[in-house]
Amino acid sequence: MATLAAPVASPEIARAVIDPKSYAAWDPLLDLFDRIRSETPVLRIEAGEGGFDPFWLLTRYDDVMQVSKDNASFLNHPRPVVLSSREGIEFARAATGSDMLVDSLVTFDAPIHPKYRKLTQDWFMPRNLRTIEDAIRALARRTVDRLVEAGADGAPVDFVKQVSAPYPLHVVMQILGVPESDERRMLMLTQQLFGGQDPDLSGAGMAQLTPEMVLQIVAGAVKDFEDYFARLAAERRAQPTDDVASVIANAIVDGEPLNDRDMAGYYIILAAAGHDTTSASTAGAMLALARDPDQFAKVRADRSLLPGIVEEAIRWTTPVQHFMRTAARDVEIGGQSIVAGDWIMLNYVAANHDPAVFDNPRRFDAARSPNRHLAFGAGAHQCLGLHLARLEMRILFEALLDRIDAVEVAGEARRADSSFVGGLKTLPLRIVAA
Numbered sequence: 001m002a003t004l005a006a007p008v009a010s011p012e013i014a015r016a017v018i019d020p021k022s023y024a025a026w027d028p029l030l031d032l033f034d035r036i037r038s039e040t041p042v043l044r045i046e047a048g049e050g051g052f053d054p055f056w057l058l059t060r061y062d063d064v065m066q067v068s069k070d071n072a073s074f075l076n077h078p079r080p081v082v083l084s085s086r087e088g089i090e091f092a093r094a095a096t097g098s099d100m101l102v103d104s105l106v107t108f109d110a111p112i113h114p115k116y117r118k119l120t121q122d123w124f125m126p127r128n129l130r131t132i133e134d135a136i137r138a139l140a141r142r143t144v145d146r147l148v149e150a151g152a153d154g155a156p157v158d159f160v161k162q163v164s165a166p167y168p169l170h171v172v173m174q175i176l177g178v179p180e181s182d183e184r185r186m187l188m189l190t191q192q193l194f195g196g197q198d199p200d201l202s203g204a205g206m207a208q209l210t211p212e213m214v215l216q217i218v219a220g221a222v223k224d225f226e227d228y229f230a231r232l233a234a235e236r237r238a239q240p241t242d243d244v245a246s247v248i249a250n251a252i253v254d255g256e257p258l259n260d261r262d263m264a265g266y267y268i269i270l271a272a273a274g275h276d277t278t279s280a281s282t283a284g285a286m287l288a289l290a291r292d293p294d295q296f297a298k299v300r301a302d303r304s305l306l307p308g309i310v311e312e313a314i315r316w317t318t319p320v321q322h323f324m325r326t327a328a329r330d331v332e333i334g335g336q337s338i339v340a341g342d343w344i345m346l347n348y349v350a351a352n353h354d355p356a357v358f359d360n361p362r363r364f365d366a367a368r369s370p371n372r373h374l375a376f377g378a379g380a381h382q383c384l385g386l387h388l389a390r391l392e393m394r395i396l397f398e399a400l401l402d403r404i405d406a407v408e409v410a411g412e413a414r415r416a417d418s419s420f421v422g423g424l425k426t427l428p429l430r431i432v433a434a
């Protein structure tokens with residue numbers, strides 16, 4: 001079959017796709033992806049002057065699905081799995097000797113990836129998660145109690161600050177066996193490590209520091225994590241518990257226990273992947289309910305609607321906005337020739353708003369069925385924590401619906417400047433307690 005000449009994005013479009021600020025303005029972002037999808041669904045982005053290597057942007061659901069499922073032709077290595085500037089890549093190399101700051105499940109390919117993934121796969125299945133449901137429910141109730149207290153007498157409350165940010169962080173720290181007294185330190189370390197593109201969210205005001213200072217902080221954060229988790233793992237080897245930290249500490253791969261670096265990578269990916277993501281979909285679900293009092297009343301009366309609301313919130317928000325792949329061979333995507341070594345962006349936001357698959361995609365439709373969204377990815381790297389994320393959200397909303405009679409938006413809900421994990425960073429609400 002004849003392939004198409006490489007369609008290269010205009011500098012203006014290339015900038016818009018790369019700029020973290022574009023991701024703070026949701027409707028214009030969806031307009032941009034709609035336009036790209038309908039004109040050039042496989043589009044080459046060349047933003048050399050912005051310091052980025054060229055890459056292919058995929059905006060169609062079917063193309064993102066095809067690449068996600070073909071883990072032999074599209075690899076999570078050697079190019080970074082998150083869009084990074086050349087400067088960022090150099091920086092990671094200088095700090096850690098690798099193109100990504102941390103090597104972990106998301107940067108491994110077969111044959112290593114399945115061996116590491118298998119270690120915790122069962123732990124994250126619904127059967128095992130049932131054993132931690134009560135603990136999660138207790139966290140959810142405590143979080144909602146605090147929200148109700150803060151919102152007493154109609155005072156506006158920030159749902160992100162009060163609920164959707166701290167709650168998934170507590171859950172993930174609990175499964176990692178990190179005591180509450182160390183949570184702040186862990187949060188700071190993840191923020192230092194992953195920097196964050198939004199100045200309001202990145203730890204320690206990193207934007208004001210020189211590159212050398214940032215390098216030192218990041219290298220220090222990696223070392224701190226390694227030391228912290230090496231100690232935790234030693235405890236779990238001496239006295240295993242039911243948590244996932246014990247599974248990793250006692251894991252054997254190819255006849256050997258994991259070394260400190262690999263173990264820390266595993267803990268870090270769980271810590272980092274598990275909180276901002278679930279926070280964004282939780283805040284999105286609340287925004288949808290706060291904007292639609294009928295829907296809120298309906299689900300209060302009939303909790304069987306909750307799983308549909310949770311699933312639609314995950315599609316509608318698509319917290320992980322992209323991952324990258326490296327082509328392992330010359331291959332065709334949507335009629336476009338891709339050459340071995342090319343870098344490819346799987347744009348989950350665009351895929352989850354593809355009108356060929358989702359009717360009226362911008363509408364929050366709690367009854368959407370089927371709802372085969374790509375917010376958790378697909379194929380060998382599909383989100384390991386997807387059952388946990390759904391469970392956390394369902395339990396939290398059960399607790400919220402038990403305690404809250406009505407809710408309304410009380411100010412501007414603002415999104416983060418971030419092209420990777422995005423979503424709301426503020427959601428002011430007024431609540432009426434039950």
Ligand code: HEM
Nearest residue numbers: 105106273274277278320376377378381382383384385389
């Ligand atoms: C709504 C919340 C979440 C969303 C939207 C989300 C999304 C994603 C996506 C898109 C991927 C990459 C999939 C791919 O490459 O095909 C991923 C991978 C991953 N997620 Fe999640 N995630 C969420 C919550 C969680 C939670 C709660 C955890 C665990 C605590 C978690 C752990 C992971 C891990 C370990 C991976 C890497 C899996 C691998 O490479 O084999 N995620 N997630």
